[in-house]
Amino acid sequence: METSSVSPHMRDTSASINDNRLKILEATMKRNQYRPDALIEVLHKAQELFGFLSPTLLISVARSLHLPPSRVYGVATFYHFFSLAPQGEHTCTICLGTACYVRGANNLMVAAEGAIGVSAGKTTADGTFSLASARCLGACGIAPAVIVDGVVAGNVTPRDLSARLVALLASPSKDESRT
Amino acid sequence: MDLHELQQIARRERERRRRIRIHCCTSLGCHASNAIEIKRRLEEAVIAAGLEGEIEVAGVGCMGFCGHGPMVEIDPENILYEYVSPDDAPSIVASIHGGACTAGRGDKNHPFFARQYPIVRKNGGKIDPERIEEYIAAGGYRSLYRAINEMTPAEVIDEITRSGLRGRGGAGYPTGLKWATVAKSRGDRRFVVCNGDEGDPGAFMDRSVLESDPHLVLEGMSIAAYAVGADQGYVYVRGEYPLAIERLQKAINQAKKHSLLGSQIFDSALDFRVDIRVGAGAFVCGEETALIASIEGGRGQPRPRPPYPAESGLWGKPTLINNVETFANIASIIERGSAWYSGIGTESSRGTKVFALTGKICNTGLVEVPMGMTLREIVEGLGGGAPDGGTVKAVQTGGPSGGCIPASLFDTPVDYESLAKVGSIMGSGGMVVMDEATNMVELAKFYMEFCMDESCGKCIPCRVGTVQIYRLLEKITAGEATPADVDQLRALCQLVRDTSLCGLGQSAPNPVISTLKYFPEEYDALIKP
Numbered sequence: 001m002e003t004s005s006v007s008p009h010m011r012d013t014s015a016s017i018n019d020n021r022l023k024i025l026e027a028t029m030k031r032n033q034y035r036p037d038a039l040i041e042v043l044h045k046a047q048e049l050f051g052f053l054s055p056t057l058l059i060s061v062a063r064s065l066h067l068p069p070s071r072v073y074g075v076a077t078f079y080h081f082f083s084l085a086p087q088g089e090h091t092c093t094i095c096l097g098t099a100c101y102v103r104g105a106n107n108l109m110v111a112a113e114g115a116i117g118v119s120a121g122k123t124t125a126d127g128t129f130s131l132a133s134a135r136c137l138g139a140c141g142i143a144p145a146v147i148v149d150g151v152v153a154g155n156v157t158p159r160d161l162s163a164r165l166v167a168l169l170a171s172p173s174k175d176e177s178r179t
Numbered sequence: 180m181d182l183h184e185l186q187q188i189a190r191r192e193r194e195r196r197r198r199i200r201i202h203c204c205t206s207l208g209c210h211a212s213n214a215i216e217i218k219r220r221l222e223e224a225v226i227a228a229g230l231e232g233e234i235e236v237a238g239v240g241c242m243g244f245c246g247h248g249p250m251v252e253i254d255p256e257n258i259l260y261e262y263v264s265p266d267d268a269p270s271i272v273a274s275i276h277g278g279a280c281t282a283g284r285g286d287k288n289h290p291f292f293a294r295q296y297p298i299v300r301k302n303g304g305k306i307d308p309e310r311i312e313e314y315i316a317a318g319g320y321r322s323l324y325r326a327i328n329e330m331t332p333a334e335v336i337d338e339i340t341r342s343g344l345r346g347r348g349g350a351g352y353p354t355g356l357k358w359a360t361v362a363k364s365r366g367d368r369r370f371v372v373c374n375g376d377e378g379d380p381g382a383f384m385d386r387s388v389l390e391s392d393p394h395l396v397l398e399g400m401s402i403a404a405y406a407v408g409a410d411q412g413y414v415y416v417r418g419e420y421p422l423a424i425e426r427l428q429k430a431i432n433q434a435k436k437h438s439l440l441g442s443q444i445f446d447s448a449l450d451f452r453v454d455i456r457v458g459a460g461a462f463v464c465g466e467e468t469a470l471i472a473s474i475e476g477g478r479g480q481p482r483p484r485p486p487y488p489a490e491s492g493l494w495g496k497p498t499l500i501n502n503v504e505t506f507a508n509i510a511s512i513i514e515r516g517s518a519w520y521s522g523i524g525t526e527s528s529r530g531t532k533v534f535a536l537t538g539k540i541c542n543t544g545l546v547e548v549p550m551g552m553t554l555r556e557i558v559e560g561l562g563g564g565a566p567d568g569g570t571v572k573a574v575q576t577g578g579p580s581g582g583c584i585p586a587s588l589f590d591t592p593v594d595y596e597s598l599a600k601v602g603s604i605m606g607s608g609g610m611v612v613m614d615e616a617t618n619m620v621e622l623a624k625f626y627m628e629f630c631m632d633e634s635c636g637k638c639i640p641c642r643v644g645t646v647q648i649y650r651l652l653e654k655i656t657a658g659e660a661t662p663a664d665v666d667q668l669r670a671l672c673q674l675v676r677d678t679s680l681c682g683l684g685q686s687a688p689n690p691v692i693s694t695l696k697y698f699p700e701e702y703d704a705l706i707k708p
Contacts (some may be wrong), residue, residue, distance in 0.1 A: 037476035041460055044418070071477075078478040078635075080460030081418050097380030098575065098611045099537035101625055134631070135462065136380035137419055140537040141208040141245020141544050152211040166363075 021049040029064050036065050039075055052077055052083045080135075088123040088130035090168050092116070092161075093147040097136030099146040104158075108144055109133065111158035115165040128169060180438040180445060181238035181541060182324055185315060188542055189435075192316035197235040199275060201225075202252040204304060205238040206390045207383075207422055207651030213265060214238075214259055217249055220268035228272050235243035237313075240391020241548075244291060244306030246543030251282070252304065259285035269554065290560045291542045295405070296523065296531050299384075299507040300547045304393040308426050311433040314394040320439055326402045327447045330513075335406040340510065341517035343529030348465070348502030349577065349606045350682075351528070351595040357499065360489040363406040364497035369409040371400050371451075372493065372500045374470060375416040375423070379578025380464040381627070384533040385503035387545055389416065389423035392507070393430035397453060399506030402449040402513060407499050412453040415470055418460055428455060462579075466681045467500045469635065480635045481681035502607070524550030526595035535564045536645060539569060539614040548593075555589035558612060569614035577606025579626045579633075580686035582693030583619060602693045604686070619698040620705060621693045624652040630687035641684030644675035648691060653661035655705050662706060669695065 028045040032038030042065065046057055048088045053076050061070040094100075094108050113119055116129045122128040139145040142154025146161060148168070203209075203218040216402040221236045223703050242250045247261035251271060251290065260271060260282040267282035274280035287293075297303070306313035314320070326335050340355025361369060373396060388396060400412050416424050431453055434440040442450045456474050463469045464479040473479040474493060492498025508530060512520045521529045528550040534557060537543055541563030548557060556573055565571045573583045582603035583590065591597050595605050613622065629647040651668045654660045672688035672695075679685045695702060 012526050028521060035476075037474070039476035040473065044457055044459065074478055075476070078461065079458075079623070098578070098609070099381045099543075100536040102378075102491060102611055102613060134419065135378070135460070135633075136382075137207075138377065138383035138386040138417075139207055139211060140246070140381055140535055143537060143590070145211070152207065154211050154621070156209065162205060 093132045099140035105144040111162040189316040192312040200254045202239045206241035209248040224269040224272040241387040243545040250703045254586035261285040296342040322510040340518040347504035361499040366497045370498040371412040373414040376465045380605045381611040394668040538612040539613040565614040578603040584695040619694040638680035640678040
């Protein structure tokens, strides 16, 4: 099911040299004086701009910071935040921290997997939706918590979440409004 | 900036204030429950009622009672509203002049509030974390002034040592001793690092402090920089905490603008700059040597100690690493003195500790209590016990590195030594409460899966051991294990504990060991004869 066929709305990194995002990334590296210790900051920025870290992007960062590509790849794969594969247009992250777990976050995961049709850590074949789990969002006071398209919601029930995700899946793509 | 200017800022802020302030909690919990809309509607309602001259609406930091949010408080009337919805806004404003209010009233005399002793959270829910003027009006940066102008670095370290403050990140190392070691270490440069990589699931006090009172942390770091002779600081914050990062960055910018960070602070020789380093999702980075590797831009893998970071840390220079809550205690100790601080808590654990009460508990939220309070008082008194008539079975402290403490041991006082004696740790202060519905073997498996995923892979006992322990637990929960498997589980736990390189591996077996010890019947029920 979860093939990596890239759909048109996925932000890819084969953009032209004049791509504004590359300029912004360049500015970030310049601000950090191209110091190798700024690698994580730069990767954060790159992922924010491009959505994920492609091999081309990693190599260009390595060149700019005068680091061996192996070092950049090593760091990019060490941290959970960095994604080497494109993410879906919508994302749903379910917190599986202890407080959420004790309050039934597993049931939320089952509901989300059912609604979206992929397992945690995967993206749907058409690139519409990514499902992920988080270790702890620090939102334990409103457990169980989820993040749907960047917005944190608390005290979520499986039924609410399922309805919310099904509605998002049915809504028309916002492709045109994306940068 | 001098003392006079500081006092002027405070005076102008007090004069600017309206007689009545409606405090609207805008920390993560309430933020996610529509607090921003509530604040907007309250502002509209104040204008609609023509009361702008008398009432102002302020977005404030965490009030602590996250489970009953969104929360709104009327100051100085001390009236609390809980589970507020945006539609309640007009009636909250009307209630100030005697109108009826549709929002539910909270009880400030509830033990949840009444039994607390706020030091770290003193400004939480009272000041707008995005305005330095409010922090200064609450007495902020006065301790930094005092330290620089009235004390020598050695006197500051002495004061912290005498206060008995111990590291709030988990291990409880005496803070003053750590500062003294850094100050004595040779090096042409020293660093101060604030560990805000609060990775323990179930702990969120550091997030709350950074979101609610970022200047308190910055002031603590600046005092530390003066004491140990550092000129650069880093705050390492989890990437999962965007709101904390945003507010901290705003606070750093404001402090710079007011010359409270930067060169020649308070016209002294102290230069101190602070930068944020955003974590990228690795639990092991809470370990200090891994955190240093991460700040240096590498994989967050720990290294053997000694040398300790106090002697050889960031880029090989002496580095002071303290956690967010530790730094948040410093300004109060300098302001009120070590004698006052050491009078709170117990003989070996002075001061207060912030705990995050979560899980199957009525009153979810943050509480700051004197050390030495019993688990029972915290869980049943402040926390109100389990919801829906359930029975509390155990409480888990210290996250994946801690242990489960059964209800029969709830008279244990909460201090570093007592918690260690019952097989757990203080940790960063997470307290996840379990009721009868929680299966302890499943819980142990849950934690082991966490440690297995988060193992950095550097040392074999942790990398391989956690996987094998996890597989044994899987076998047990599937009902396929024999008594020999349980024996092997025990042996493996001991091995991983004794031979792992860093704290993550050394403490990873704790949840298994403690559940085996206190809930053997739950394991036995799953074992094939």
